[in-house]
Amino acid sequence: MKRFLRSLRNEANSDCQYCRELHDGQLRISATELIQGLLCCPACQLLYQSISPSDLSDPRIVLAHVRLSGDSQVSHTFDPKSEAMSRQLRAEEGFSKGGWFAGPSYPPAATYSPVERTVELFSLEGHTSHWLNIGTSRHISTAADAPECLDLIRTWVSDCDRKHRGCKKTSSAILPDRVIFVGSGADPHLVESQGTLGKYIALSHRWGGEVPLQLKKHTANDFKRGIPFSQFPKTFQDAITICRALAVEYIWIDSICIIQDSKEDWEIQGSKMDQVYANCFLTIAADAAENSHAGFIRTSERQDLRTKTRKLVCYGPKGEKSEIFVRPWREFGSLGGFGRHYFESLEREDLKPPQRLTDQGSYLLRRGWVLQETFLPPRALHFLPGEVTWRCASVSRCECQLRPHGSVVHEPLDRERPREISSDDLKEYWKEVIEQYTRRQLTFPSDRLAALAGCASRAHSSSPDVDYYAGLWSDALPSTLLWVVDRPPVNSGGHGDCDSHRIEPSIAPTWSWASVTGYVDFLFWKRNFDRGSWAKSAPDLTVVHIHCPPLGQNKYGSVGDAKLTAEGYLCKVRVWLTGGSKWHFPFKMEAQNLDGTLSKASGFFYPDTEEVLASLQKERESGMSMMVVSVYESRLFLVLRQIEESQLVFERIGVCHCHVSDEVVLSEWGRRERFTIV
Incomplete structure (x- = not known):
């Protein structure tokens, strides 16, 4: 960025006082100044031409200033002509209510929340x-199967096979139990591999409702004889x-390679999911497909971008x-959309789910x-x-940029960073895995453990x-x-979707995070x-x-009749909520000591479910009796x-922590006893 700014400053017409106004590593020129600089400064002319003619002619808005902030990134800021128009534009186009962030200060003349368009300047x-620091890029193909796009994909695959020492070689592997043969130009058909070697691609897709083509017990023989290409839904056809363009003869698609009306087959194949994805030649992630159709x-996004x-x-x-x-700047990447059009973390809790989808362009991101x-x-x-990545x-690459992308974030499990996530990574950062996973959506809450079995x-x-044990490791x-x-x-827009309830029928004991539907956080490991x-x-x-038997054949799936036996100081207390916030609730607690006296403490209470929270709120005056350990x-x-009542058998209903200033003497509050949590 600084080289680009220096280039503009050194190479622009020295008489242009506006292009010399570069400070704090960025360029900002008001509309009036930019227009005045057009006659003498090629840099001003370039910046002005980057503005969309339709925006300049839009009677609802007026250009306020042009700002350069980044490698070839130019932002055009417009003022709405009224507060009503500002609200209308925000509603129609999703403009940020808070306006823009970069720049030393927003012009004091601005009365309403601004409208900002951002574009990318590039050469082929x-x-x-002749502007040396404007980068070279590619045009986006009008379709992902265009010859130039397929050639690009083949180049990426070939470079990985031949040049990447750190990448696992995937010439052939043991095929999954069932795969679909798609080679030789004939109609595809289902194959039972019986342990043979081959090269296959795995499809990651969103069902989005009923998938019309599914393997059932009564369709297995028909699928083996052949499935006309026209019967595949569009996402599968793509x-x-x-x-076929990559000359790979087999593909694995879950709805066709797992018997959908067989619980037993689901359990068996679910336990092998790690092998299916780990051994594939590559995975096709159908981020743009809302469903199988x-x-x-x-x-339309590709067409729109080219237009x-x-x-x-x-x-x-x-x-x-x-x-x-010049073309629109795409701000948010998504599990592969990296590089110069990547700005923020994938988990943007300030955006509503529909906005996340629009901005990040992936129907898979929240699944x-x-x-x-x-x-x-x-x-x-x-x-x-808008593109393939x-x-x-x-390495990570995208269709629109020539250069590979560097690391843009540094979280250990972030797939934006090009490196293999090993079994050691998954084990070491399991808490982070759970936090990411529980913020995603499941059509059936009963899949809470099954959908993570591969990991x-x-x-x-x-x-x-x-x-x-039901999502937790014994050594932790x-x-x-x-x-x-x-x-x-x-x-945040997600409150109604992430209320926490106990999953029924039970698939995990109450001491496991998998027993509830809410977002899970390992708060006590934070700063x-x-x-x-x-x-x-x-x-x-x-x-x-711990007794934790699996319900079926997948030992990483749902469990039944699980029990955790422990020893600790059981204390009977009465709890009052004294306030509330988005996810933790101030409380005070009283315990009758063994000698009959009362001890008090305060802190924060974290209920597991909305039902527990409702009970506590109902008993604000008299308090609620419970046990803590x-x-x-x-x-x-x-x-x-x-x-x-007759035995020390409990269910978990939450977690609480007391302030450090409150002295809690466990031996005075209760006895150390052996008990069971189910």
């Missing part, structure tokens, strides 16, 4: 722009087209004729089943609405001596019992709690035994409800 490879090769790409015939700093293109389809494959092609363990199986391979207990339910603020340093101290609670430091407690 082999053509010189995947087969890409598969939509397809992803030809999209809005304009050629600017302009002049360089010394009067040389130059050819530069629970797709998380493992993102982590497990060695490499993937993401077919976004590539990601492998060594669990991969993580387990790095630590085979560790036991897996008892600390990871302290998960909490996160309730996003109402204005405010010294990043979990407390977990290094001796726990107050001892796990004695300290897990660490006499201030991090599991909150329990007794379900068998």
Whole structure:
């Protein structure tokens, strides 16, 4: 960016006082100044030409200023002519209510929230722009199966195969139990592989309702004889087209390779999901397809981008004729949309779900089943609405840019960073996996464990001596019992969709995060709690035994009749809520000591479900009786409800932590006893 600004400053007409007004690493020119600079400054002429003629002629808005902030990124800021127009534009086009961020200050004359358009300036490879720091890029193809786009994809695959030492070689592998043969130009047909070797592609897609083509017990023989290409829904047809273009003979599609009306087959195949995605030649991620009918090769966004790409015939700093293109800047990447059009984290909790989809361009981003389809494959092609992108363990690329992308974020599990996510990574960062996963959507809450089974199986391979209990690892207990339910603020737009309820019928014990539908957060490992340093101290609670049998054949799937037996200080307390916020609630707590005296403490309560929260709010005056057991430091407690009067058998209903200033003497509050949580 600084080189670009320096180039404009050094090469522009020295008489242009506006282009010399460069400070703090950015250029901002008011509309009046820009127009005055047109006659003498080629840089001003270039910036003015980058403005869309339709915006300049729009009677609802007036140009306020033009701003350069980034490598070839230009923003045009317009003022609406009235507050009503400002509200209308925000409603129609989703403009940010808060306006813009970059720039030393918004012009004081502005009365209403501004409208901002951002574009990218670029030249084509082999053509010189005479503005040396305007980058070279590619045009986006009108369709993903256009010859130039398919050639580009083949180049990415070939480069990975031949040049990437850090990438896993995928010439052939043991085929999944069932695959679809798509080679030789004949109609595809289902194949039972019986352990043979081959090269196959896996499809990651959104069902989006009923998929018309499904493998059922009564259709298996028909599918083996052949499936006419015309019977495949459009998204599947597009995947087969890409598969054939890459000369790969087999494809794996879940709805056709798993018997949909067989619970037993679902359990068996679900337990092998890590192998399906880890051993594939690559994964096709149909990000642009809303459902199986939509397809992803030809999209309106591609057509729109080409339509809005304009050629600017302009002049360089010394009067040389130059050819530069301008097109809309796409701000948000999505599981493969990296690089210069990538700005922020994928998890933007300030946006409503429809806005996330529009901005990030992926129907897969919020789907629970797709998380493992993102982590497990060695490499993937993401077919976004506006372009195709590539990601492998060594590099990430996109259709619109020539250069590979560097690392844009540094989270250990972020698929925007080009590297393989190993079994060690998944195990070490399991808490982060759960936090990401539980913020995604599942059509059936009963899939809460099944949809993560592939990741669990991969993580387990790095630590085979560790036991897996309904989403938690034995070597991380008892600390990871302290998960909490996160309730996003109402204005995030997701509040109604992420209310937390106990999943019925039960698929996990109440001490597991998988027993509830809400967003899960490992809050006590965050900065405010010294990043979990407390977990290094001796726990107050001892796990004695865990009984956690799987309900079916998938040992990483749903469990039944699970019990956790532990020893700790059980304390009967009365709790009053004293306030409330988006996800934790101030409370005060009283306990009758063994000697008959009362002890008091206060802190924050994190209820597991809306039902528990409603009960606490109903009993604000008199308080609610419950049991607590300290897990660490006499201030991090599991909150329990007794379900068998004659025995010490409980269910978990939440977590609470007491303020450090409140002294809690466990031996005075209760007795150390052995008890069971179900």
